Amino acid sequence: NKELEDFVHTVSHDLKSPLHAAKGFADMVKEQFQQHIKSDEDDYILRRIVGNIDQSISMIDDLLLLSRIGTQELKIEEVDLNEIIQDYAEQFNALKNEKIKLEIDINEKLPVLHVDRGRIIQLFTNIFNNAIKYRRGKDVKIIIDSEVLNGRIRLSIEDNGIGIDEKDLPNVLNIFYRxxxxxxxxxxxxSGVGLTIVKKIIEQHGGSIDIKSKANAGTTVILELPHYH
Ligand SMILES: Nc1ncnc2c1ncn2[C@@H]1O[C@H](COP(=O)(O)OP(=O)(O)OP(=O)(O)O)[C@@H](O)[C@H]1O
Ligand SMILES: [Mg+2]
Incomplete structure (x- = not known):
């Protein structure tokens, strides 16, 4: 699989510069022809060109991140989860997003983990970003619980968002699935890559992921990790 990962990395990397060039030209065309546009259809076409290029660039960035995660070794250290969660909430609130109210409740004092700090931050960021993105209304509430079972740590991260339909649920961990x-x-x-990255990171740490959800009834992400004493 190493070969495939290298391939993905090379291809996505090489696609980046022509795409950025295309984006530059598309922006120029959009600017120069804006005043000559007579129909809604032309306007739509122009916006779709730029929009699709933007989307491709962001997918490539996600693919590059995914392949980087696959190739670099873990740097294991003691990480205090409480701190990571607090940092996320503080950053979010510092952006003064007045539309959204975020509350993260931690039910149980969370354990210290032996993990790669950067990747665990990435993992929680992706999960919290989803809770915010797929919210219902403007009050986002996330509840985090933890317990130690048979030498494993089980973390559950529950949100009060739109939930996931039964028919989508089996696929959401697959790359590009939405x-x-x-x-x-x-x-x-x-781009449907966030949870694929979460799965990859948790599996690299010898753990697993499970997702429970119902349409309109919130989503719970359950992570299990080996517990070291
Ligand atoms: N907390 C959630 N509540 C409701 N739906 C969710 C939640 N998390 C994920 N989903 C569903 O699962 C899909 C896959 O999630 P994933 O994070 O992998 O990709 P994404 O959010 O679409 O894109 P990105 O790559 O930017 O994260 C989402 O498109 C959404 O339909
Ligand atoms: Mg996501």
Whole structure:
């Protein structure tokens, strides 16, 4: 699989510069022809060109991140989860996003983990970003629970968002998969890579992921990790 990963890395890397060039030209065309556009259709076409290029660039960035995660070794250290969660909440609130109110409740004092700090931050960022992106209304509430079972740490991260349909649930960990209604409306934006990255990171740490959800009834991500004393 190393060969495939190298291949993905090379291809995505090489696609980046022509895409950025295309984006530059598309922006120029958009600017120069804006005043000559007479129909809504032309306007739509122009916006779709730029939009699709933007989307491709963001997918390539995600692929590059995914392949980087696959090739670099873990740097294991003691990581305090409480701190990582607090940092995320503080950063989010510092952006002064007035539309959204974020509350993260930690039910149980979370354990210190033996993990790669950078990747665990990436993992929680992806999960929290989803809770915010797929919210219902403007109050986002995330509840985190932990327990130690048979030498493993089990963390559950529950949100109060739109939930996931039964028919989408088996697929959401697959790369590029997005729930049908999200994909159809193209909103909110995303490339369907976030949870694939989460799965890869947790498996690299000898752990596993499970997702429980129902449409309109929130989503719970359950992570299990080996517990070291
Ligand atoms: N907390 C959640 N609540 C509701 N739906 C979710 C949640 N998390 C994930 N999903 C569904 O699973 C799909 C895959 O999630 P994933 O994070 O992998 O990709 P994404 O959010 O679409 O894009 P990105 O690569 O930007 O994260 C989403 O498109 C969405 O349909
Ligand atoms: Mg996501």
């Amino acid at each position: 729930a049908v209604k999200v994909e159809k409306s193209r909103s909110p934006e995303g």
